[in-house]
Amino acid sequence: MAAAPRGIFRVDALKHLLTDLFASPVAVDRWEQVEPWAVTRVWLQGTSVLPRSVVVKWIPNGQRDARTAPWRLRTELAALQFLSEDLGIGLAPRVIAADSAARFLVLEDLAPRVALDQLLRRDGAAAHGDRLAAFARARGALSAATAGRAETYCTRRAELGAG
Template identity: 80%
Template sequence: MTFRGIFRTDALQNLLTDRYALPVAVDHWERVEPWAVARVWLRSSSPVPRSIVVKWMPDRQGDARAAPWRLRTEPAALQFLSEDVGIGLTARVIAADTTARFLVLEDLAPRVPLAQLIRRDGAAAHGDRLAAFARGALSAATAGRAET
C-alpha cells in the first residue's frame, strides 16, 4: 500500500518498529483531504499509539509545499513548541524520514478544528475559543524565546 506513490507503508512500519523497538504494522489509513496527510491506525502493543498522523511531501515540482526544507523546519518548530516551551497545543513529533519524505506526528483526535466548530455551530457558540485564538496562545508562549 502506498500513500499516493509518495512513500511505502513498509518504510513507515520499519521507522516505527525502530522507534518503539516493537513490531508495528499499519492496520489501515485514511487520507485527510486536500492535504498530503493521512490518519494511520496501527497494530502493535503498548506504548505504540493506536493511531498517528503521517504528513508527506508532495512530489510536485515548483510546489512550495514540496520544498525539502519543510521536512526540517516543521519538526523543529513542533519539537520546540512541545518539548522546549511545553505547550500542549501542537502535535508531538514521533519520527521523521527525510529520505522517504514523511513525518510522523501524534494524533490529536478527537479534537475538532475551530473553523469546523464555527461552521457547524456559528461563531457565537465558540466565543471563548475565538478569544483564546485572538490572544495568540502560541505567540504568547513563544515570546522572548528567539534564542532557544
C-alpha cells in the same frame, strides 16, 4: 485497507521507523487521507506501547511548489520540536518520529477533533464563543512563550539543513 493515498509516503518506511523506535513489530491496520493535503491518519497494530493512531505528513514525489517543498517539512519539524522540547509547551502535536530520507513526519494524533474553522463556518461564531476564547488563550500563551526565543528556534532549524 483503503486505496493508497495520492503521492503516498512509503508505508514500509513508516513501519520500519516505528518498529525501530518502539522496539516492537508495527503493522499498519488502515489509513485515512486528510484531503486535500499530504496528511494521513494511520491506525497501528502491535504492542500496547504503540499509540492507537498517528498522523503522518509527507512530501509527495515530484511536487516542489511552496506548499509541498521539502524545506517545509523540516521547518515544521523544527517548530514542533522547538515548542515541545525547547519550551515545554503542549499546544501542538508531539513529534513521534521523522524520516528525512523518506520525507515524512509522524505526529501524535490529536483526534477526534473538528477544526474550529469548520465549526465556525457550519454554526457561526456565536455558537462557539467558548472555543474562540480557548483559541485566543492558546494563541496568547504561545506568543508569550516564544517571545524573544527566535535564536533558539533558528539554531534548531539550521541543524536540519538548508532550504
